[in-house]
Amino acid sequence: MKLHDKVVFVTDADNDSGRAVTKRLAAAGASFILNSGSGGSLLADELHLLRQAGLKTLVVNVDLSKSSETAAMLDYAEEQLGAVDILVFNSSFVHRASVEDCEEVPFVESLRVNAKSAFICTQAVGRQMQQRQSGRIIYISSIHAEKPTGSSFAFSVSKGAVKMLAKEAAIVLGRNGVCVNTIELGPLKGDDEIFQSTFSTLYRDYEYKVPNAVLGTADDLAELVLFLSSDAARYINGSDIRLDGGFLLHYMNFKMKRP
């Protein structure tokens, strides 16, 4: 699968998924707009690799929940690299708090980072894609767009919102040759701590609730992003692809594959 001449916009290049996706899509020859809260300092290895491969890269640091900043950045990026072919929206913010006790500010912040930014990016990139009648939008979502966390409701609420954003965009932009999908990822190593709950048993023995008892990694995610970015995926639109090794299908504890 080749992505030569394709411009990929990664909304959080600093996090695990961002770095894995960047590396994998770089191997397919893409160019990059990397939004990096660290201004690139957390991306030294990746940037070195991109330079060595001679791939065009623009590192930016923009608040993607602000439409004017986002649009201005994309205009500049278009002059430098070309319009965005593939948006990988992977920004993610988890705030641990209960429905009963959560404060308003972190709730609104969760919506801002996870949902409002997704919306603003979809509008901004969608306008470019509409003009060119092609493009791909991939939201890195979570199994918690379906399964409650029991620990971080504002996170799952915002992922629920993005799920519907994707479906709306799949119709509206779908009429313009764009495919829009979500990847519902999880669990990865360490998620049992991130989503530790006092009442949900979801993450208890979580690695064994994956039927094959092997957890996925950010690299598994990157492979799927590459596939969804490729011409081979042209008929996948408006789908939510659960990338969890079968975790959410788990039911019978005594049948878990334990060592």
Place this chain on the structure above:
Amino acid sequence: MTISGKIALVTGAGTGIGQGVAIELARRGVKVAVHYNQSDAGALLTKRQIDEAGGEAFIVQANVADKPEIERMVHSTADRFGGIDILVNNAALQLNYGLFEHDEATFDRMMSINLKGYWQCMQAVVPYMKAKQAGRIILISSVHSKRPTDFDTVYAMTKGGIRMLARESAIELAKYGITVNTIEPGAVDVGKQSARDSKPIVTAEDMEKHQRTKYNIRDKFPLGRVGKPLDVANLVSYIASDESEFMTGSSIRLDGGSMHL
């Protein structure tokens, strides 16, 4: 159904579904707080119908995008009636703006009312329900929590968020004997709504085109009609009753079979 004598707060009870729910709950002997925000005309009509039927209601105004106002609304309901047993979250904004018509301001406004408002109304009633170790929270959502609208991107986003808010709160609040369930109505005939600031879903031009086409109601609604507020109210009555005590985290689509077409 065991429901008489309970205390309910229905948000957005001056029009449409909320009005139908408030009237039906009151007819079944529930004491109802009738909430409105912008215009009291509808709420007065709701209360008059309840009064005439011998029910008990009082009117409370609040902007559900504002937490202090929500708290004031909930406290005054509890003071008036002696607690709250049932919250029907219904007040919502639908602007009918497409993907490229919304901006940051309309996004924030819809999220504040439809999603943050639903959550904070729940937060405000929880202490009262906790005190009784019992409660019913009913979220009026929409078929558009799962199926896209193709006419209002952010509306669907708010409903998608409510889908997860319901699931999270159902498992969290279960320990207090509080259940949380969702109703997902399809098209409901809510009569002539005041225009406010929503755009029409269908333009005059499209409507004309549509009216020229031969159209069978069963092409959209297998049961041969659109929904009525009373359809929603009847389901609310069941969920609000004691008999529904084992049901939580459920969402019931109420659309006359429409979404299966």
